[in-house]
Amino acid sequence: MPEFGTSRRNVLKTVGAAGIAGLAGCAGLAGSDNPDTMKIGVMQPLSGNIAYYGQQSLWGFLSGLAYKGDTDPIEDPETGTEEIEVGDTTYELVIRDSKFQADEAQSIATDLVTQEEVDMLFGCASSGAARRVINTVLGETDVPYMAGPAASAGITQNSELCSDQVFRASENTAMDARSGGKYVAEQTDVSKVYLFGADYSFGRAVVNNYERVLQNAGVEIVGKRFVEQRHSEWQGLLQQAEDAGAEGVVGGFTVATLPAMFSQFLQGDYSYRLFGGFATEISNAALGQTLVKELGEPLTEEKLEGVKAGPFTTRYHWNQYDNDINTDFVDMYSSAYGKVPDLFSGGTFTAASAIVQAVRANSSTDAGDITDALKGMTVSDTPKGEDAYTFQEYNNQAQSEMTVANVTPTTDEWSDTWGAAIMPSDPLSRVPGDEATIPADSDQMDCDL
Structure with missing residues (x-):
């Protein structure tokens, strides 16, 4: 068992994701109680014939952060690191191309946790990729995971996948x-x-x-x-x-x-x-x-x-909701990316909004504080209106109007x-x-x- 205070990210770095099944539950929590920086590992398909799935998901997430920070979304996000100031917290996004492949998502998630030492994971447009991350990486780290827009209901329905660490704001099948x-x-x-x-x-x-x-x-x-x-x-x-x-x-x-x-x-x-x-x-x-x-x-x-x-x-879709938040979202998104928000964008905007709300709730990026704050949270700022998404306590899936x-x-x-x-x-x-x-x-x- 690791020594007291050792994070599971460090355990992963030392022994690798494949050989740590017996260490689950032994390590301390990831993250920090200092809210100055929140480091998020982003996994989305950004190349190939359905790169647009990942793009609209990332653009929605960036717009959610921008809305909470009263600024403009990053216009040309690329793989690498991007930073957004939201109040007193810097959100450092480590963006990786998951290529809509489960193997790639697993490799990226392991690297984000072990080498980049992220406080949280977000993403996967592929449900198969999200399942792989949950099954092979998540159980060996305290890092919480905001899945999406991966839409298979099983992620927040089946006992082998749902977890106190797994949340999803995005709508599902x-x-x-x-x-x-x-x-x-x-x-x-x-x-x-x-x-x-x-x-x-x-x-x-x-x-x-x-x-x-x-x-x-x-x-x-x-x-x-x-x-x-x-x-x-x-x-x-x-x-x-x-x-x-x-x-x-x-x-x-x-x-x-x-x-x-x-x-x-x-x-x-x-x-x-x-x-x-x-x-x-x-x-x-x-x-x-x-x-x-x-x-x-x-x-x-x-x-x-x-x-x-x-x-x-x-x-x-951008024209299904008539409220001030959605109006601002459509304006900032279309100005930055030349397109209106699409099918996945509303859910990923809400994912970012929820993460900011969670950090602010306890002035902390500590993994336990983040998961506690997200549990049962009603998200205040969403494209479907104020308080329009609520994470269900029994499976951490956000319910929202369709x-x-x-x-x-x-x-x-x-x-x-x-x-x-x-x-x-x-x-x-x-x-x-x-x-x-x-x-x-x-x-x-x-x-x-």
């Missing part, structure tokens, strides 16, 4: 399904649904959560199918859903797969509607191009009325900062946070902190 499923079951005539999902943690989480929510609401699941990422041949699968009598189809995919599915759906003659979640700008750009190709320019509300797609849920919106042509007001021909409409419906998240007494909830 269970929230997508519970809000989307609630709308389909209560606000439409759909009674039979076919579920498609990508064959990895994100897609399976989407399908499994929709299946549970819809079945509980009396909607029949007439089939489900998982396919590999970038699956491109959809005619046969879409026809299977038609033959099964589906009145609605849900697709749990990212930009790697969704455009091909949507394009072939538009080209077919199917009686059902597509449901799911509003994606990021890059997915909407691809879907918008497909709609323009099929329907012609310009896209209009009348043309879109004939498309059997939506409404869709949204975790966050919205449901139609697909609408992008208006002139947003055409310069939203690079897609379609965007979410004004909200059709709002689902309260306590209805969108898995409750503590659900048989789905295998986390009891």
